[in-house]
Amino acid sequence: MSRVLQVNLAVPEHNGAKSVGITGIRKQPVTHAVAVRAPGPKGLSPERASGLIGDRIFDTMNHGGDDQAVYAYAREDYDWWENELGRELPGGTFGENLTTLGVDVNGAEVGETWRIGDTLVLQTTFGRIPCATFQSKMGEPRWVKRFAAECRTGAYLRVITPGNVCAGDELKVVERPGHGVTIADAFRTWMQAPERLVEYLKIEGLPEGLKAEIRHRLKQ
Known part of the structure; x- marks a missing residue:
């Protein structure tokens, strides 16, 4: 059975990698049920930016908002990285809200819908683009490029x-x-062929927020 292995919420800590100065990338599992709702557009308060009540996002101009309301990462991909890095990687290490088991997260189609439990329905939007905060937290040489190259990004x-x-x-x-x-x-x-992103604008049902991100990317 495919399931949610862990639900993870932020433990705020100092962030020297960005001017924001604080980050919620480190997440710890909780055992209680957590309410999930659409947070609204990017740029809201740290308490509102995540889709999970009780989670916090501090770089709200680049993270969170409706199309990044929830971040999921597969336990199977953690296992792969553990073998590559030679270190233990507990769920929540990569900053995901949901650590999944039995789900091909990276193989999910963009716009695929998931039902979790009795009522919660989520829709995949895009993969996680690694940033300086992630690099700093992991402490691995060239981590951003290495993580990106493997395309084991997890899904927003x-x-x-x-x-x-x-x-x-x-x-x-x-x-x-x-x-x-x-x-x-x-x-x-x-990451590798952004000029081809124009083809994705033709995909029916693609979230409007993601289409806006693609158009911005195409202009760069």
Whole structure:
């Protein structure tokens, strides 16, 4: 059964990698149910920027908001990285809200919908683009480039139907758009062949926030 292995919330700490000065990238698992709702646009307060009540995002101009309301990372990809890095990587190390088990997160189609538990419905939007804060936290040489090159990015999700999430909740993929563009495909194109992103604007059902990000990327 595919399920949520952990639900993780931020433990704020000093961040010397960005001018914001504080980060919520370090997350710890919680055992209680957490309410999830659409947070609204980027740029809100740290307490509001995440989709999970009780989580906090401090670099709100670059993270959080409706199309990055929830971040999911697969336990299977952690296991792969543990073998590569030769160190233990507990769930939450990469800053994800949901550590999943039995779900091909990177192989999910962009715009795929997941039902978690009884009511919560989420939709995949894009992969996680690594930043200086992630590099600093990991302490691995050339971590940003290494993480990006593997395309094991995990997935951001938007909230379609609000609800609660708890460790152990079943996770079901309830709908795939059928266009075949996966989270890993889209991330690889973004990083290595951005001129091809114009093709993604034709994908039916692509979140409007992601389309705006693509248009901005194409202008750069």
